[in-house]
Amino acid sequence: MVDLHCHILPGLDDGPATMEESAAMAESAIADGITHIVATPHSSDEYFFDFAHVRQLRDELQAKAGNRLKIVTGCDFHLNPENLEALRKDPRQYCINQRGAPGLLRAGDRRRADRRLRRRRSTRCPEGGW
Ligand SMILES: [Zn+2]
Numbered sequence: 001m002v003d004l005h006c007h008i009l010p011g012l013d014d015g016p017a018t019m020e021e022s023a024a025m026a027e028s029a030i031a032d033g034i035t036h037i038v039a040t041p042h043s044s045d046e047y048f049f050d051f052a053h054v055r056q057l058r059d060e061l062q063a064k065a066g067n068r069l070k071i072v073t074g075c076d077f078h079l080n081p082e083n084l085e086a087l088r089k090d091p092r093q094y095c096i097n098q099r100g101a102p103g104l105l106r107a108g109d110r111r112r113a114d115r116r117l118r119r120r121r122s123t124r125c126p127e128g129g130w
Helices: 019-031 051-068 081-089 110-119
Strands: 002-006 036-039 070-073 076-078 105-107
Touching (some): 002 019, 019 051, 051 070, 076 081
16 A cells, blocks of 8 residues: 655654654554555745755655665645746656656645646656656
8 A cells, every 4th residue: 555645754844743753653554554655745835845854864764664664755845936946947856756756746726836837837757666
């Protein structure tokens, strides 16, 4: 079973505050039969998305979970001008496992988002798998 949207990494947003809480969430997911999780910290006006830090936390949590749970990174991406500019420069950091789904998890006002996206050149993540 795959969880495509999980705020499991610590100290990044409104998810867990500590690595211990993250590890407990991972154990709970394993107990529920989840085999893969996409860690999706927010990138929004409220929460800054620091990809290097996200990867570091993913690696730490992956080490705790071992081979019982595959953790990859994605992003709960909110549409705002700063994010859209960052997306144009480096779309991979926001993609599932930096090569997964051709697209992003988007949140926010759908109509406003659609207008903003139409004004911008299409940006897609490279094709690939987990
Ligand atoms: Zn979310």
